[in-house]
Amino acid sequence: MTQKEITYHLKDIQHYYGNTKVLDIADLKIKKGSITGLIGPNGSGKSTLLKLLAFAQKPTRGNIFYKGRIELPFSPTVRSKVTLLTQKPYLLKRTVFENIAYGLKIRKDKKHLKERVKKALLTVGLDDQKFAVRKWHELSGGEAQRVSMAARLILKPEVLLLDEPIASVDTESAGLIRKASLKARDNWGATLVIASHDLQWLYSISDRQLSIFKGNIFSTGLENIITGPFLKSGIKSDGKTLVKKLDDGQIITLKAPGKKTCTAVVIRKKNIAISLEKQLDNGLLNQLSGHIVSMLLEEKKEIIMATISIHNLAFILRLTSDQISRINLYPGKKVILKFHPNDVEWI
């Protein structure tokens, strides 16, 4: 990758709210024209990261290189090029038209304003005639969300950062937003970073997924994370293993962490096998029984994302259609997940 092709390079970024560290990223590069999906539970730091990428906040420590240069909030080189759809979109106390046109107006770019606003509204599935004249408060939740999206799309930014763009948006509009995002990349080479809890949607749009957990990033995409409490008494109570007990009696055995400070464990997708029956001589191998809850298609890769519920834990695996049709998997089917206690990473 040449420097030109790297839109963002985050180096030793740490961000604190008060004394609490909420983000800790040693090194992260985001390629020009890529669509990156951010996955992580509530409070993991997605919005914080997006705000930093938008140069709306300065990281407590570390530097963000934008196209190879360190940039700071309000820097004119990024100000009109990077735009963020915030998690709680806020509409100015004006009409929908004025809200969408606002960004263009401050850029003094007023050519064909009416038509462009109309087009932007259409892109998010709203009818210009019905909505352009509405006041900011005369909208439903999803409509407001989509107006905010239109206000970002109309700017044709180099970088489009979307924080939960389809929360409270209906399925059809989610499709439209997906299309519009892809178009932004294809038509004017925009770089996108998108945070969402709708994994199917996110997988259907992004080239790469980053998993965030407690401010740390796993660049291999969505991974299965198990949080404590863990107990000491393993099968061999030698101190080298920990166990997690589920309420239904199943037990997960895990290699003990090196450091004491770890509170959660990652089990990578590639280390988990799925089958219909338990193996007999398992040794330490974890064999957890559960059932499939959902199966979603990742459109671009023809891969199916399956969510398996093990009592109250949810595991996500990516399967090919071959794997699925071979053992005839469908939602509701009982399955066994297998992984070795050593194939875990503590964080």
Added chain:
Amino acid sequence: MTQKEITYHLKDIQHYYGNTKVLDIADLKIKKGSITGLIGPNGSGKSTLLKLLAFAQKPTRGNIFYKGRIELPFSPTVRSKVTLLTQKPYLLKRTVFENIAYGLKIRKDKKHLKERVKKALLTVGLDDQKFAVRKWHELSGGEAQRVSMAARLILKPEVLLLDEPIASVDTESAGLIRKASLKARDNWGATLVIASHDLQWLYSISDRQLSIFKGNIFSTGLENIITGPFLKSGIKSDGKTLVKKLDDGQIITLKAPGKKTCTAVVIRKKNIAISLEKQLDNGLLNQLSGHIVSMLLEEKKEIIMATISIHNLAFILRLTSDQISRINLYPGKKVILKFHPNDVEWI
């Protein structure tokens, strides 16, 4: 049903914003202890209906009977019994603790306040020690949403209305909110009405689903709705059929509506058949080819909800596991949907 068992009875309700009618419900009953799911695209009137049910607004026309009596906003008989989690939850400018305790405090119910708040926080998966002392703005989007939910749950209301309770909430918490809602019904007989765009989640929790479209309710649950534009030239251009042309060349033929004012058509799930191959002699039968996008388990009924994408239209069918394993359906598989032009209802 005796009168006592009917929590809500809406009669000839119409609601207007300015001159626009956004809700039109001739008759709707909601049983005590039931969980009702509201499904509908953005702007269909879900939030408006919930606000009416919460007695936060008076319908422009018509009456709402609560346990058999007409009630109005601020009526003391409903005020402290019905509570609504609004779509954009708002936190008071206080600590999380004060936010959750607020409802109890105004009810002068201050016994064991600390413990109850702690429990409420736990119910939505937040740690009391970490969160109770936080200020309202020191929360991530999903955390704020969950705090709002806790503030409703702690009230143990007779009626719990939830407007998009899991938008921007992570999967694990969505599960917790589901559990808490079910518990509210089971433990103290609460009646719940929930609006959500997450259909799997909604189906996993509700006994009955109401579909709303442009302010009209279909009490048979989620249905497939196709909106215009429609063209006149059917296969037989006799004026008795309309067609919808998809961009990929496929054509949907529909019986023309009786009234001119109709703008959308409902095709009920039960009238749609799924197969792997087209029938040869089809007559007027619509045979649309597409592929399965997702398959989700409705936990309670062991039924699988499949979303099928026909170019840019999404159809939803409910299938049994038998049906699925017989023709080995999985996400990504190409399928044909069949329905007759006469089996449609215009709205």
Added chain:
Amino acid sequence: AKTESLMMATTTSTDNTGLLDYLIPHFEKETGIILKWTATGTGKALKLGQNCDVDVLLVHAPPAEKKYIASGFGKDRREVMFNDFIIIGPEDDPAKIKGKSTSDALNAVKSKQTAFMSRSDDSGTNKKEKLLWKNAGIQQPDKEKWYVQTGQGMLATINVAQERNGYTMTDRGTYIKYQSTKGGNAPLKIMVEGDDILLNQYSVLTLDPKNCPNAKYDLAFKFSDWMASQNAQNLIKDFRLLGQKLFIPNAK
């Protein structure tokens, strides 16, 4: 017994010079009556009496006082003391009025059109000034450029005169105070003084009980008596402001 109290309205000059602060404690000690006063313009003082909001008046506008009694508002007018008015102006005396009689001086001011400040507030002082114009045979100026109507108290008016390099008529007490604030080197000097017409008579008025039955007529009369008493008259004689005598007692 309950201590009785009396409410008086008076003009700013008696208050501003400090005369009342000096005199009244003696009155209170001798009679046991508490006297409170509000100092305002003569017009407002008379009005407060007319509305029965006070019990006694100490003012200095003889023609208005007489009219007041004739209208049935006041009763016993007792002259208690006087001081005098002077005309002051800048040291270089642009209208050359120094030492002239009052009428000549005003005519000179008018013909030279040098600035002349007037309080124009219907106070006792202002009424006297109007009398002087009339006496000099000049029609009361109003919109003439050189005639500046300040509508303010005496000291403020002197200040305007100083800033504008003009003349004004003032009572001697205020002038002494003004001088002292300037450290004895005031830009404005006395130009005209000593004319009979410049006498400034102060009188005590009680209110007509017919108009104000609730006013404390008895106490007011006591005050009036006391002001005319030898003791009070001596006190007035001895009152000095910055070492200069200010009021001359003349109760009959």
Added chain:
Amino acid sequence: MDFIVAGFIKAIELLISGDTSTWTAVWATIKVSTCSMLLSIGAGLPCGFLLGYFDFKGKKHLRTILDTMLAFPTVFIGLMVYAFISRQGPMGELGLLFTLTGIAIGQTILAFPIVTAITASTIENIDHDFKLTLVTLGAGKRHIITTCLWEVRFGILAAAVTAYGRVLTEVGISMMVGGNIKYHTRTITTAIALETNKGLFADGIALGLVLIMIAFIVNLSLSFLRKQ
């Protein structure tokens, strides 16, 4: 210019020396301003709430009238109050003329529209979602008022502080209704007017500084209410 410097020195002298007339004026000022602020806040907050929270016909006109009341000259208010409490006025029997109570009444009339107008415009700014949230949590009318007012406490603080500044510095009412009677109804502002009238500018400045000091102390002790 010298009198400004002299004024500063004099201000310190006045306070240290415990000059009776200054201290009685200080007390009078504190008493009436406290009293009138309590009254005007007590009346102004609910009125401001009603005006800001609800939408009703004629609301805009009411606001215009209220805004106009902000421009009632103090002397005008003083005259009106005087008309009522003068011995011949309808409330003459109460003997309120030339008393601190009389001044407090006038100052309440002065401060009321300020508190009301600023409160109303602050309440108007309240998020619609906030109102909805309160209702859905089961708040009754009383709770809605108190919670709303608490929610916009910084705005209300601004209203109170502005009104306080107005009350503390007004002369017209104190002069007309109180009569500037030494040791009784003389407040700091009427004392300033008097000293200035006498040409004792330094004394005027000194008393002005004393007043500003009072305001400073009050504001300092209120500042803990401010947003951190």
Added chain:
Amino acid sequence: MDFIVAGFIKAIELLISGDTSTWTAVWATIKVSTCSMLLSIGAGLPCGFLLGYFDFKGKKHLRTILDTMLAFPTVFIGLMVYAFISRQGPMGELGLLFTLTGIAIGQTILAFPIVTAITASTIENIDHDFKLTLVTLGAGKRHIITTCLWEVRFGILAAAVTAYGRVLTEVGISMMVGGNIKYHTRTITTAIALETNKGLFADGIALGLVLIMIAFIVNLSLSFLRKQ
């Protein structure tokens, strides 16, 4: 009481008869108040914005000082301005004493803290999400200021109207700096003070009503800016 009725009648007479002294005072009042309002809004809005928008060390103290400035007595301000522009003062050369310009300067000093304080507390109330939205839409510093101020326009209107009421009704500065010179620097308020002092209470009331009428007309013409 009678003088109130008389005052109402007189107010109408004064305006209809075209009494020169009244009309010159009306003009003087309108001129100085307009001028000082423009200046204080021009300076107060940006200052209020800075104070309300940003968090910085010492902000709370700055607010306390500003709140204290709300309690500057007008006579005090008048004396300070007088000290500067009197002939012996440092700016004596400009000849501003006893001019409307001089009054306007003093009134600007009076109105500035009011505009600033209320603007600041309104801006403080702005949603954090709103600020974030502006930044993410690419607004530069200038746009952030103007958009924020426009967003809270109702609050700013309240600030302006309050300050206007203060300026319109103040006497101390006009008296001290303007000198209440008939046909020149006499404003309505100084005229009221004069008439009242003369004991012409009805005239005082009449002039008060004239002033209130001006305020009413101004507020009426501003009311189209109000929330509908």
